[in-house]
Amino acid sequence: HVMWVPSGCRGKIFKLHSLEFIGVIHSFTAGTHCQQTIIAKTALCLQALALTPEDGWSVHAVAHVHEMKAEMDKGLKFMASTEKDWMVCDMLACHNYWSVHYCAHATNIILTNKELQQVTQPHTEDHTLLFNDLHFFMVSLGSKETTTTQRLLESLQELAKDPAENHQLQIAERVGLPMCQALLEYDQRNYSQAVELLKPIKDRFVEIGGSDAQRDVFNQLLIHAAMKSGDKEHQRFARCMLIERDTVRPNSLLTDRLIQKAQSLHV
Numbered sequence: 001h002v003m004w005v006p007s008g009c010r011g012k013i014f015k016l017h018s019l020e021f022i023g024v025i026h027s028f029t030a031g032t033h034c035q036q037t038i039i040a041k042t043a044l045c046l047q048a049l050a051l052t053p054e055d056g057w058s059v060h061a062v063a064h065v066h067e068m069k070a071e072m073d074k075g076l077k078f079m080a081s082t083e084k085d086w087m088v089c090d091m092l093a094c095h096n097y098w099s100v101h102y103c104a105h106a107t108n109i110i111l112t113n114k115e116l117q118q119v120t121q122p123h124t125e126d127h128t129l130l131f132n133d134l135h136f137f138m139v140s141l142g143s144k145e146t147t148t149t150q151r152l153l154e155s156l157q158e159l160a161k162d163p164a165e166n167h168q169l170q171i172a173e174r175v176g177l178p179m180c181q182a183l184l185e186y187d188q189r190n191y192s193q194a195v196e197l198l199k200p201i202k203d204r205f206v207e208i209g210g211s212d213a214q215r216d217v218f219n220q221l222l223i224h225a226a227m228k229s230g231d232k233e234h235q236r237f238a239r240c241m242l243i244e245r246d247t248v249r250p251n252s253l254l255t256d257r258l259i260q261k262a263q264s265l266h267v
Contacts (some may be wrong), residue, residue, distance in 0.1 A: 038065055053082070056089030056096060063099055067213050070251040072103050113142035124148055125155045130168050130176035131209040134218075137180050141187045153180055175204050179218065186225055194225040195234045219245070220258075227262055238262060 042065050048058040059082050066075030079100050087093050120136040127133060133156060140148040156172055163169030168176070182197040202222060205215050219241070226238035242262060245255050 038068060041065055049082075053085045054088055056086040056092035059086045060092060060096055060099075063096070064211060064213060067103075068249055070249065070253065076100065076103055113139055117143040117145060117148070121145070121148055124152045127156055127159055127169070129209050130172060130179075130207075131214070133176060134179055134183070134208065137183055141183060149184070153177075153184070156180070171204075171207050175201055175207055179205075179208070182221070182225070186221060189228075191225045191228040192231050192234060195222065195229050195231070195237070198222045198225065199237065220254075223258060227258075227265055235265075 041061060045058040045062045048055050059079070062078060063075055066078065079096065086096055116139045120139045124136060133152065137149065137152055140152060157177060159169050160172035160177060163172065178197045178201055182194040185193040185197065199222065205218050208215070223238050223241050226234040226241065229235060239262060242255065242259050246259070249255060
């Protein structure tokens with residue numbers, strides 16, 4: 001069998017001399033469907049699990065489908081029913097357990113910004129992933145650690161000037177840094193500026209890494225900034241984003257609350 005391998009192996013062709021890895025191929029392909037149809041993603045995952053029940057990646061992808069559809073109970077039941085299979089999947093098993101714990105006990109694992117700052121501050125200038133940088137930046141802003149915030153922003157700006165072959169640094173100037181600046185503007189209640197920074201690059205959020213579920217915080221940031229902006233065009237944009245969100249993430253109580261808030265603000 002000759003098949004295309006997605007994600008990091010995209011563009012390379014592998015010859016598979018047995019069916020041993022076909023299920024894994026299906027699960028990786030499903031992972032690339034985060035921005036595509038839920039039906040296609042689910043079908044690929046079920047095919048993969050039928051061939052390789054212990055494939056933690058497929059389990060992980062199905063869990064994301066349930067999250068996107070706001071089916072927390074179904075997601076927890078699915079994870080529990082397949083636990084004996086995916087618990088052997090090393091690193092990914094840890095991630096899956098964390099996802100289960102988050103869905104079941106989210107209110108019990110809330111940490112303060114100060115507690116998070118103790119963990120993230122030593123990595124302020126690591127700049128391994130823009131995804132990490134942005135979350136560290138949120139923590140420093142929330143902790144009112146102005147010095148740490150400035151260090152992270154300035155060191156990333158400096159590295160972005162000469163990114164060499166580092167892809168994350170290559171996209172820092174056009175994606176990562178505007179997102180950092182937008183967080184700073186929002187923190188300073190400059191909501192219109194935050195919208196102007198995020199709106200042109202909202203379709204590039206995917207480039208920082210992470211999953212749709214993990215990056216959703218930036219979509220929420222843009223929606224909140226647009227609703228709070230004094231610009232009527234921004235407010236109309238918020239309404240459009242909420243309609244789109246309701247289509248992509250059906251049955252979401254969070255989306256319902258945001259829509260109600262927008263209506264109360266006459267957005």
